[in-house]
Amino acid sequence: MKDNQTQIEIKDVTPAVRSHRPTDDGHIYVRAQSGKWQRLRKYLGWVLMLIFVAGPWMTWNGRQALLFDVEQQRFQIFAATIWPQDLTLLALLLMISAVALFFVTTFLGRVWCGYVCPQTVWTFIFIWFEEKLEGTANKRRVLDKSPWNFNKIWRKTAKHIAWLAVSLLTGFTFIAYFVPAKELAWELLTFSTSFWVGFWVLFFAFCTYGNAGWMRTIMCTHICPYSRFQSAMFDKDTFTVSYDAARGEARGPRPRKADPKELGLGDCIDCDLCVQVCPAGIDIRDGLQYECINCGACVDACDQTMDRMGYEPGLISYTTEHKLQHGVTHVARPKLIGYGIVITVMTAIFLYMASHIMPMGIEIIRDRNQLYRETNEGLVENAYTMKIMNKTLDPAVYRLSVEGLEDVEWLGPQEVSVRGGEILSLPISLSTDPYLLSSPVTDITFVLVNTELGADDDKATLRNKSKFFSSFN
Structure with missing residues (x-):
């Protein structure tokens, strides 16, 4: 039988020029790099680190301001x-937050990973200690390959002590968001903390030490799911760190004053700095790769090289695929506008709900043993248990009443004081003359009033509906 299927054309996508990915058994020796994007990353990193460390120690009206108890x-x-x-x-x-991440990724690529992700922030802090204690990338490479001696032992020991100190501080600070910070600090200093609190401090310290000290980009490329699905949000108008191959190829070394066109070369001098400064160890000249975290280190390195050579900067830059193809970048595109609308609507709903949170709560539980009972005076009585919650951390006085019954007799206190954060269980009974009722089941409403708030305050009164049962005459 004749085969009418068309053979698929096979294309060779192997890079024409050798890739400069690191080959030191997979270990990446990140070279220090300065520049405007690295300054921005460092400033953001230190600010975020400061906020993280200071968070549990901030107070509000004499209490810990941020506490997830x-x-x-x-x-x-x-x-x-x-x-x-x-x-x-x-x-x-x-x-x-999730939709905002989608919005930022569609607009600016993986900048979350490169600038504010905790994994990146802590990794660069650990690399900073490496540089200070073991030297530059080349010195660290030589040190690792050298035999063990006093110089290597003290440098490695000092580095790991510094890493462990940062890790323990991180573990303590993280748990201090869930356990009062002052209480936690005292218990740790006196070794009187509970087993589970101590366990979680050491657990997160271990995770920090392992992730930022040893795993590093393994977390970003193999464990973090974001690196896998981020490409679904990219389009040809997404700003990513990209290499302008049309301008840079063919790459190769040349004298600084030589004309690259006369040599048949592009602007890339193949200095390899873009790879040496990359924390993910990739060669951006191979094209967009999921390992790239958009940190901009290669942009700064390349711009400095272009400046020394007297070339125009931007061979590697934050740009879009459309711009690289000499087209027009469309910032306000349907997908980005859609994300923006969703964020705006959800934020408005959140602010509305947050502004209408009641500072108190009330729950009505009927007596399940009997619907009603008749008193010696011939009245019908229903028993209830009221759960009154003071959602604030300050004591409050509440006044109780009921609507929907005529000539009702309230058995129990009608004004109670509830401590901050307390749930008060209050048993009460309601009695009334059955001849005043028009049906065996009457809808009633319990009213809870915060006496410390003004009458015009819409959060001063809370209502909760219930039922009143009786025999029907």
Whole structure:
């Protein structure tokens, strides 16, 4: 039978020029690099690190401002206290963050990874200690290959002590967001902390030491799912770190004053600096790769080389595929606008919900043993248990009442004081004359009023519906 299928054309996509990826048994010796993008990355990294470390020590009205107290089931964020009933707010906030990440990735590529991801921030901090204690990238390479001697031992020991110190500080700080910081610090200093608190401090310290000290880009390229699905958000108008092959090829060394056109060369002098400064160890000249974290180190290295050669900067730059093809970059495109609209709508919903969180809560539980009972006076009585929650951290006085019943007799206190963060269980009974009822089931509403808030405050009154049962005459 005749085969009418068309044979697929095979194309050779092997780079025409040798790639300069590192070959030191997979170990990457990152060369130090300066420049505008590296200054921005370092400043952001130190600011974020400072915020992270200082966060548990900030106070608000004499209390820890940021405390996610899992044991007490409440999250304290400055003046706001979020309880389990309000966790939809946190879920919505996480959704907003996810869509915001999609928006930024579509617009600027993987800049989250290169500038603000904790893995990147801590990795560069650890690399900084390496540079200070073991020397430059070439010196570190020589040191690792040299036999063990006093110089190698003390440098390696000092480096790992510094790494462990940063890791322990990280583990302590992270747990201090969930356990009061002052209490945690004292318990750790006196070795009186509980097993699980101590375990989690050491666990996150170990994770920091392993991730930033040893795994590094393995986390980014093999474990982090973001590196795998990020390409689904890229398009030809996404700004990524890219090499202008049309301008740079053919690459090769040349004298500084030589005309590259006369030599048949492009602007790339094949200095290999773009690879040496890359924390992922890739050669950006091979094209866009999922390992690239858009940190801009190769951009700074290449721009400095172009400046020394007297060439125009931008051979490697933050650019788009359309621009590399001499087309027009479309920033305001449907996908980006769609993400922006979703973020705006979700943020508006979040702000609305956050502004309408009640500082108190009330739950009504009917007596399940009997629907009602008749008193000696011939009245019908229903028993309830009221759960009154003070969602603030300050004591409050509440006044209780009921709507929907005529000539009702309230058995129990109608004004109670509840401590901050406390849930008060209050048993009460309601009695009324059955001849005043028009049906065996009457809809009623319990009213909870915070006496410390003004009458015009829309958060001063909270209502909760229930039922009143009786025999029907």
